[in-house]
Amino acid sequence: MTEDERSAVREEVIESLARSAEVYGLSRSAGRVYGVLYFSSEPLSIPELVEETGYAKSTISNVTRKLTRIGMVRRRSSGGGGRRVRFEPETDFWFIVGDVLRQYAHREMQTTRRTLDRALDRLDDVDGEAARDDADRIRALDAQYDQLETLLELAVDHSTEELIEAIDQYEAD
Amino acid sequence: MTEDERSAVREEVIESLARSAEVYGLSRSAGRVYGVLYFSSEPLSIPELVEETGYAKSTISNVTRKLTRIGMVRRRSSGGGGRRVRFEPETDFWFIVGDVLRQYAHREMQTTRRTLDRALDRLDDVDGEAARDDADRIRALDAQYDQLETLLELAVDHSTEELIEAIDQYEAD
DNA sequence: CGACTTGTTCGGCTCGTTCCGAACGATCGG
DNA sequence: CCGATCGTTCGGAACGAGCCGAACAAGTCG
The missing domain is CATH 1.10.287 (Helix Hairpins)
Structure with missing residues (x-):
């Protein structure tokens, strides 16, 4: 039961970030993607963001590009494993x-x-x-x-x- | 000939304000209306703004309301003459x-x-x-x-x- | 090489915004 | 009170933005 409560709280905060994003001229999806990244303990790839947010893969691709352009997330074009690029939030x-x-x-x-x-x-x-x-x-x-x-x-x-x-x-x- | 040149220059600057308005999340019409008011030597009424900008009366009505809400123009609900409200730009x-x-x-x-x-x-x-x-x-x-x-x-x-x-x-x- | 995974690009749908014209109030002079 | 002028509001057309699914490109592992 507490686990449900925890994800409900996180959802609330992420939704709040989505609303903030709209105020500052970004799309809701941009706010939500940033929120998911903000709460993630590790950088996420596009399929993982699809899983977490429910948006289509193409949406995630476009949104991550936009967020990268304006400096809200960083691309760790990475590295070893099967996944190729992973995103982490700029927190300042x-x-x-x-x-x-x-x-x-x-x-x-x-x-x-x-x-x-x-x-x-x-x-x-x-x-x-x-x-x-x-x-x-x-x-x-x-x-x-x-x-x-x-x-x-x-x-x-x-x-x-x-x-x-x-x-x-x-x-x- | 110099008069044409003068209005052409003013048009250029007003168009520039329209583009700036778009960058900051306003409509082109808002930028142009503000520009016309900025160059006007006296506050203008809605029919006058229609005349100067070429926009429809309803557009001017909506735009002036928006500009008033965000503090870019002031409504001088006016005095004397036939005209009722007149708008002047906030220049700071x-x-x-x-x-x-x-x-x-x-x-x-x-x-x-x-x-x-x-x-x-x-x-x-x-x-x-x-x-x-x-x-x-x-x-x-x-x-x-x-x-x-x-x-x-x-x-x-x-x-x-x-x-x-x-x-x-x-x-x- | 071939199957699989990851990311980008493209066409379409939907919804909101911008602008218009027309109808509607409201105010003022005669 | 009536006509005229001014401003607002309403419905609709054109346009753009956001999001989706599908096709495509690129790289990886067997």
């Missing part, structure tokens, strides 16, 4: 967040800023008050992106503990 | 981010932690090494969420400038 959440920020937000900001800079160049050739207004607004956008970018770079280079301490010390003045 | 991006984090991430973390705490309570009644392992992992999850939550609370209470300065000072040791 802030590290995951940092990875995602670096890959997506940072890239997006860079391309947007390139667009803004090109736009400003083109506006130099245009006369009139309205054009100057537009240029001012675009410069303001650029400044915002610039600040977010530098903050982002600083933040992802530190642990949560360091960041909390930094802000605490800053507040202490 | 970090403020927008903070708003979203407070509304979504923070709420999500709280509900998840409630689930984790309930799970730990239930596991107290279960014996065995495996149950103890599960409890350890859940406690580790809980600790991660706790740290992210406190960091989040600290971060959204400061401006980007303050945060950058705080980290810079911290690094200066």
